[in-house]
Amino acid sequence: MSTQVSTRFSLREVVELTGLSEFTLRGWEGRYRAVRPQRTETGRRMYGAEDVTKLNLLKDLVTLGHRIKEIAPLKEAELRELLSAPDSNPSVTHAVQSNVESLFIQGERFSWDEIRRILGRERKKSTPEKYLTRFLIPFLVEMNRRIGQGRISISLEHIFSSLIKEELATLRSLARGSTRSRPAHRFVLCTPEGDHHELGLLFAFTLLSLRGIPSLYLGPHVPKQELCETALRYQATHILVSSTLKQGEGPVDAPLKYLGFIHRHLPRLSSLWIAGRGFQEVSDPSGARFQQFQNFEAFISELDRLK
Numbered sequence: 387m388s389t390q391v392s393t394r395f396s397l398r399e400v401v402e403l404t405g406l407s408e409f410t411l412r413g414w415e416g417r418y419r420a421v422r423p424q425r426t427e428t429g430r431r432m433y434g435a436e437d438v439t440k441l442n443l444l445k446d447l448v449t450l451g452h453r454i455k456e457i458a459p460l461k462e463a464e465l466r467e468l469l470s471a472p473d474s475n476p477s478v479t480h481a482v483q484s485n486v487e488s489l490f491i492q493g494e495r496f497s498w499d500e501i502r503r504i505l506g507r508e509r510k511k512s513t514p515e516k517y518l519t520r521f522l523i524p525f526l527v528e529m530n531r532r533i534g535q536g537r538i539s540i541s542l543e544h545i546f547s548s549l550i551k552e553e554l555a556t557l558r559s560l561a562r563g564s565t566r567s568r569p570a571h572r573f574v575l576c577t578p579e580g581d582h583h584e585l586g587l588l589f590a591f592t593l594l595s596l597r598g599i600p601s602l603y604l605g606p607h608v609p610k611q612e613l614c615e616t617a618l619r620y621q622a623t624h625i626l627v628s629s630t631l632k633q634g635e636g637p638v639d640a641p642l643k644y645l646g647f648i649h650r651h652l653p654r655l656s657s658l659w660i661a662g663r664g665f666q667e668v669s670d671p672s673g674a675r676f677q678q679f680q681n682f683e684a685f686i687s688e689l690d691r692l693k
């Protein structure tokens with residue numbers, strides 16, 4: 387008779403195996419019942435290999451734009467089917483995939499004019515917001531993936547980042563003059579001191595501009611004192627801080643120190659919004675001090691709720 391030995395993983399190991407943060411994992415588990423780990427006698431969670439597989443599938447689908455709420459209850463086979471179905475992907479259609487692919491091919495051939503033509507064509511095909519969410523974000527995600535795999539050179543990465551920034555600037559220029567006459571909200575945006583990664587923030591700034599919401603883009607690397615003074619003077623109702631660097635990866639402040647400072651110095655601010663992987667581990671279960679966004683979908687849904 388053979389005994390089946392099933393491997394069990396601790397929470398730490400699952401974090402390592404999936405690349406999900408502990409915060410996200412707990413959220414998917416607690417709120418959406420994505421997986422149901424067993425507990426040891428002392429109450430420690432123990433996950434099975436099938437949980438790790440499911441979490442990896444969920445992660446890939448969320449990156450492609452699916453909502454965790456909708457896909458969390460699905461079985462492994464259904465998730466696999468969803469992942470392989472070309473047109474069931476909400477943000478990356480087949481056409482987008484092949485155009486994103488052509489950008490990389492043309493990039494290897496140094497055909498910059500052709501790249502500009504592809505971008506221009508995509509931009510004119512749909513509304514600015516759809517172009518941003520359904521083309522530029524998938525392009526960015528694919529670029530990050532290839533950078534992570536060492537498949538594109540640093541110079542190509544610089545050129546593509548620059549082209550993306552140029553496209554975002556074009557979209558903002560299309561939105562010029564659309565600022566609401568009596569705006570109920572005013573945003574100030576920055577990355578914390580020490581963090582020079584600004585692409586995510588620029589996407590958010592562009593989305594705000596397209597909706598006519600007045601926003602002050604302070605850019606990257608902003609000391610907390612300066613952020614607070616500026617927000618006061620600008621009479622900001624919202625501050626959006628995005629951070630890409632995790633603590634220990636650069637000279638960034640501890641996230642809670644930076645956010646706590648803002649919270650203490652701007653007690654009348656209606657919302658402090660945070661996003662980006664540098665803030666993934668930060669948690670505020672009551673939601674009283676800040677509101678956290680894991681992706682642009684959630685950010686856009688919240689913008690939809692702003693009156």
Ligand code: B12
Pocket residue numbers: 449526527529530531533534543547580581582583584585586587590626628629630631632633635636637661662663679680681682685
């Ligand atoms: C471009 C880049 C740079 C550029 C930044 C240029 C610029 N003006 O922004 C430069 C050259 C300056 C740079 C420098 C460094 N970088 Co760098 N960089 C990157 C790179 C290639 C892309 C990051 C990026 O902007 N992505 C765009 C964002 C939008 O995508 P994302 O981070 O995947 O975010 C997703 C979500 O988190 C979310 N999101 C992110 N931001 C926001 C904002 C809002 C509002 C919302 C709603 C959602 C959201 O949406 C995205 C799509 O799903 C990554 C590698 C990679 N593969 O990601 C490394 C990376 C971020 N860099 C890294 C590091 C360590 C550095 C350096 C310390 C040196 C180095 N080893 O390269 C310095 C630090 C400089 C500093 N003090 O900040 C590490 C960070 C590790 C960590 N997690 O802490 C990475 C991951 C590379 C790596 N694997 O080592 N970098």
